[in-house]
Amino acid sequence: xxxxxxxxxxxxxxxxxxxxxxxxxxxxxxxxxxxxxxxxxxxxxxxxxxxxxxxxxxxxxxxxxxxxxxxxxxxxxxxxxxxxxxxxxxxxxxxxxxxxxxxxxxxxxxxxxxxxxxxxxxxxxxxxxxxxxxxxxxxxxxxxxxxxxxxxxxxxxxxxxxxxxxxxxxxxxxxxxxxxxxx
Numbered sequence: 219x220x221x222x223x224x225x226x227x228x229x230x231x232x233x234x235x236x237x238x239x240x241x242x243x244x245x246x247x248x249x250x251x252x253x254x255x256x257x258x259x260x261x262x263x264x265x266x267x268x269x270x271x272x273x274x275x276x277x278x279x280x281x282x283x284x285x286x287x288x289x290x291x292x293x294x295x296x297x298x299x300x301x302x303x304x305x306x307x308x309x310x311x312x313x314x315x316x317x318x319x320x321x322x323x324x325x326x327x328x329x330x331x332x333x334x335x336x337x338x339x340x341x342x343x344x345x346x347x348x349x350x351x352x353x354x355x356x357x358x359x360x361x362x363x364x365x366x367x368x369x370x371x372x373x374x375x376x377x378x379x380x381x382x383x384x385x386x387x388x389x390x391x392x393x394x395x396x397x398x399x400x401x
Contacts, residue, residue, distance in 0.1 A: 253330045256323065264319030264357075267312040272358040276365035282380045283361070284308035284368045294379040300371050311364035318357040325350045 248254055253261065263270045273283055284307045287294065291301055329346045332338035338346075372380070381387040 253323070253326050255330065256326050261323055264323055265316065267315035267319055269361055273361040273365050276362050276369075277384075278386070280377065280381070281365040281369040282372060282377060283365050284311060286384065287368055287372070287380065290380065290383050293383055294372070294376045296376070303371055304368055307364050307367045311360055314360045315357060318353055318360060322350065322353045322357060325353055 251257070256264075260270065269283060269285065277283055277286075284304050287296070287304050288301070288308060296304070325346065329343075329350065332342055332346065369377075378387065
């Protein structure tokens with residue numbers, strides 16, 4: 219943990235020094251937000267059930283996400299059966315993500331309200347931030363689980379096409395174009 223904190227501190231040092239030296243105020247303008255901790259774009263994404271990078275651990279380790287797979291169905295040669303199963307995964311994920319996204323926005327609004335109305339107690343802050351962390355953890359799990367459910371439905375060839383299309387690989391599949399026989 220200490221190593222991680224050191225690495226993060228070292229990585230942020232040039233950024234914070236740059237901000238201090240050129241007079242930029244990174245939070246200027248954010249005081250006008252309805253919920254200070256959430257941009258309007260993030261609120262919109264949460265309410266729509268969008269991924270918002272919650273599944274990067276899966277995505278960047280080779281487990282495709284259902285939304286992106288469906289978006290490139292033709293490019294990765296999904297068959298009708300695969301598409302139907304992945305559409306069902308996406309629908310479940312999106313419904314759960316929307317519900318949790320709404321709960322997260324509400325919890326952030328409650329925390330915002332506590333600070334806007336005066337000095338919340340340390341206990342209130344601890345309780346509200348624990349609630350936010352719980353919701354956000356469940357939201358992340360929903361997105362990651364959808365990647366886990368999607369992955370076994372795709373062939374190795376399809377995953378390779380996906381990786382190329384997403385920019386994670388720089389060349390075409392090496393299976394001789396046989397349509398991804400094997401998984």
